[in-house]
Amino acid sequence: MKKSIIFLFISVFFFVSGLNAQVDDDFEKFKKEYEQGINQLKQEYKKFVEQADKEFADFLKKDWEEFQLFKEMKPAKTPGPEKLPVFDKITNVIPTKQIAIKKIEGINQTENFEMKPRMPIPVEVSKEDKLKHRFITFNFYGSVVQIVMPPEMCEDFNLSVSEKNIANYWEKMINQEYNELISQILKLKSDFNLNDWGLLELTKSFTQSVSTNKNTQRLLQWFVLTKLSYKTKVGYKDNDIY
Structure with a gap:
């Protein structure tokens, strides 16, 4: 009887062990297929x-459509009165009474408050990224903001303005690791609870801190807003980009 119980216990033990091993194998298989699907x-x-x-x-390399920046506004040709009305002075008007304002005595007390600058919003960057990235720090409505980006994206646009050179700028930017930059801007949008106008001002302050070159600022802001899924357009006149 005792031997039978021991044999039964050993059988159950090996059965449960085999079942657990099968479950683990099925889970690993499912996990592998899931990761392969995500990667695909x-x-x-x-x-x-x-x-x-x-x-x-x-x-962008094709011929651009000309756009009239300032179109002349023609006055409306609706008929008006033949004779302009003349203002008549109103008579027999009862003068208004001035109401005396009672001054409320309050406590005249002032306190000195010390304004401390806000700390920069932290950005998590690995040691390797610190060596191959540039840190852009700027003030955004009283808050010090720091954004990390590839140094190649900070280079000035010093070429003559043309469809071809603007297209080359776009090709250069899409070959950089710009996804992290877009993620940081989206996080700042969420942290500051910005609407579309606030995001426009944020990208403007950011690009102005990257470069003092106006064309570089506008091209970089155009690229960032486009990657943020905004329907932005860029144009130029002579050697100025708008």
Whole structure:
């Protein structure tokens, strides 16, 4: 009887162990298939973005449509009165009474408050990224903000303004690691609870801190807003970009 109980216990032990091993194998198989599916989706999305960026760069190289910046506004031709009305002075008007204002005596007390500058919003960056990235620090409505970006994206646009050179600028930017930059700006938008206008001002302050070159500022802001899914347009006249 005792031997039978021991044999039964050993059988149950090996059965449970085998069942656990099978469950672990099934889980690892599912986990592997899931990760492969996620990686495949990421690769497909990456190819889609790269193809869209390439098509947009090709579009920029084509002849641009001329745009009239200031169109003359013609006055309306609706008929008006033949004789302009003349103002008649109002008579027999009872003068208004001035109401005496009672002054409320309050406590005249002032306190001195010390205004301390806000600390910069921290950005988590690894030691390796510190060596290959540039830190952009600027003031945004009283808060010190710091953004990390590749140094290649900070280079000035010193070329002559043309469709081809603007398209080349776009191609240069899409070949950089710009996703982290966009993620930081989106996080700042959430931290500051900004609407679209606030985000526009944030990107403007950011680009002005990157470069003092006006064309560089506008091209960089155009690129960032486009990658933030805003329908932005860029134009130029002579050697100035708008």
